[in-house]
Amino acid sequence: MGCTGDPAHFINNGGRRIPKVAPAVLKFCEGCINGSLKSVGVGYFGAKREQMAGGSILIKGGTIVNRGQRKVGDLLIRDGFIERVGGTIDVAADREIDADGCLVLPGIIDDQVHFREPGLTHKATIASEARAAVAGGTTSFMEMPNTKPSTLNQLLLEEKYRIGAAGSVANYSFYMGASNDNLDEAMRTDPQTVCGLKIFMGSSTGNMLVDNEKTLDALFAQSPLLIATHCEDEATIRHNAALAREKYGTDIPVWEHPNIRSAEGCLRSSSLAVALAKRHNTRLHILHISTADEVGLFRNDIPLEEKRITAEVCVHHLTFNADDYARLGNKIKCNPAIKSEHHRSALLPALLDNHFDVIATDHAPHTAEEKAQRDYFKAPGGLPLVQHSLDMMMRLEQAGQIGLERIVEKMCHAPAVCFQIDRRGYLDAGMWADVVVYDPRTEWTVAPHNIRYHVGWSPLEGQTFRGRVRETIVSGRLAYAGGRVDESVRGERLAFRR
Numbered sequence: 001m002g003c004t005g006d007p008a009h010f011i012n013n014g015g016r017r018i019p020k021v022a023p024a025v026l027k028f029c030e031g032c033i034n035g036s037l038k039s040v041g042v043g044y045f046g047a048k049r050e051q052m053a054g055g056s057i058l059i060k061g062g063t064i065v066n067r068g069q070r071k072v073g074d075l076l077i078r079d080g081f082i083e084r085v086g087g088t089i090d091v092a093a094d095r096e097i098d099a100d101g102c103l104v105l106p107g108i109i110d111d112q113v114h115f116r117e118p119g120l121t122h123k124a125t126i127a128s129e130a131r132a133a134v135a136g137g138t139t140s141f142m143e144m145p146n147t148k149p150s151t152l153n154q155l156l157l158e159e160k161y162r163i164g165a166a167g168s169v170a171n172y173s174f175y176m177g178a179s180n181d182n183l184d185e186a187m188r189t190d191p192q193t194v195c196g197l198k199i200f201m202g203s204s205t206g207n208m209l210v211d212n213e214k215t216l217d218a219l220f221a222q223s224p225l226l227i228a229t230h231c232e233d234e235a236t237i238r239h240n241a242a243l244a245r246e247k248y249g250t251d252i253p254v255w256e257h258p259n260i261r262s263a264e265g266c267l268r269s270s271s272l273a274v275a276l277a278k279r280h281n282t283r284l285h286i287l288h289i290s291t292a293d294e295v296g297l298f299r300n301d302i303p304l305e306e307k308r309i310t311a312e313v314c315v316h317h318l319t320f321n322a323d324d325y326a327r328l329g330n331k332i333k334c335n336p337a338i339k340s341e342h343h344r345s346a347l348l349p350a351l352l353d354n355h356f357d358v359i360a361t362d363h364a365p366h367t368a369e370e371k372a373q374r375d376y377f378k379a380p381g382g383l384p385l386v387q388h389s390l391d392m393m394m395r396l397e398q399a400g401q402i403g404l405e406r407i408v409e410k411m412c413h414a415p416a417v418c419f420q421i422d423r424r425g426y427l428d429a430g431m432w433a434d435v436v437v438y439d440p441r442t443e444w445t446v447a448p449h450n451i452r453y454h455v456g457w458s459p460l461e462g463q464t465f466r467g468r469v470r471e472t473i474v475s476g477r478l479a480y481a482g483g484r485v486d487e488s489v490r491g492e493r494l495a496f497r498r
Helices: 030-039 126-135 154-167 213-222 234-248 254-260 263-280 292-297 315-319 322-332 341-352 389-398 404-419
Strands: 010-013 016-019 056-066 069-078 081-085 095-098 103-106 108-113 138-143 171-174 197-200 227-230 284-286 309-314 358-360 435-445 464-474 477-481
Touching: 056 081, 056 404, 056 435, 069 404, 103 404, 108 126, 108 309, 108 358, 108 389, 108 404, 126 138, 126 154, 126 464, 126 477, 138 464, 154 171, 197 213, 213 263, 227 263, 234 254, 234 263, 254 322, 263 284, 263 292, 263 309, 292 309, 292 341, 309 315, 309 341, 315 341, 315 358, 315 389, 358 389, 358 404, 389 404, 389 435, 389 464
Parallel strands: 056 095, 056 103, 108 138, 138 171, 197 227, 227 284, 284 309, 309 358
Antiparallel strands: 010 016, 056 069, 069 081, 103 435, 435 464, 464 477
């Protein structure tokens, strides 16, 4: 085989040529290695030279779950990538993991988290929440722009990437934010190196509401990359809030939250986003669908690869309903709101029949003191979830409500397809080695001593789960094992094949 370092074997990533497949399956001449491969640098093809030479890991005897199938076998990782999958692999490796009786899963890709850095680091940091993520089996995350300052220009966006490269144990990408007045700056975003453009079509934490109709139309018409939307109609929210003030004064109970941020408001805003996307053939991804009313907006008669409009559902909307406000109060106050059982019970069937495409967390931590405020309008919306998303979904699997293969599809495969992520989301030879070893036999209870979020609390405290993440491998390096995070591991900046 001759040198394969010709242009056909590379994609352009911000001016740098990135190999399309793992180095294990390519052969390069010295000039190609000294040129294109060395130009990749930090954050793409092995964030550090020592990671490129990260050695080998052999996972023995686990049940490998991939592409809708389960099979008992071995998996070999070398220099950051999966080299062999399945059967018996008898080779020497730098580290061997006995996975007998365990599940071997692709790393979870969470397409919606809020890690609060910069500017809100009393709630979280990119480093702290990445540690929580890998402890729960999430190996890649896409983080939102409503920080302080909001990520509304390219310099601020690259600063977040710098923070991620310096401190994230998980793989990372950061959304560019949209506002009523940054259209030109947003259009400069590189679709091959940034996950998407986030548009808040309803107000939430931060001040990034886009409510100018001309701006919205221009964003949908001109965006060079996927648009991810938070859809709640602001006029509906304000009207409902005024009615609640008239009824309760300032002492509005939290169970009014789904009446204020109502199903009607969600449907109105999501319908507008879908109409704009259809008008302009925009690649649209609507986040955290929370109502039965919105299911019909999305198609399930074509493959995910062909969809221009996709939808995400979150673990808390699948788990909680409005009755839980009496027990958990502001701990489960979030935007869009957790709603009645009528709505909750419609979400999982819509996920299973492919109206919804992706499972995520919308991980959004606030301090216990902030959440404890009695004034409805001061207590912020959002809850920490990224450490426990797999546990929550496995509980549904154990109850017979969803199959393990579908969990892997919706948490690992589908996000990779939806965002066109380069070489992640599957346990295939040549893919980046993002791997989770999950022990289904372990029972444990969520408690303050095992909660890894910076804020130190979870709405799941006191709940017992069966099954737990035992090891997490991020881009070929063991990031979590034995209940400990290796803080020396650094994740990679995600790249996209667009």
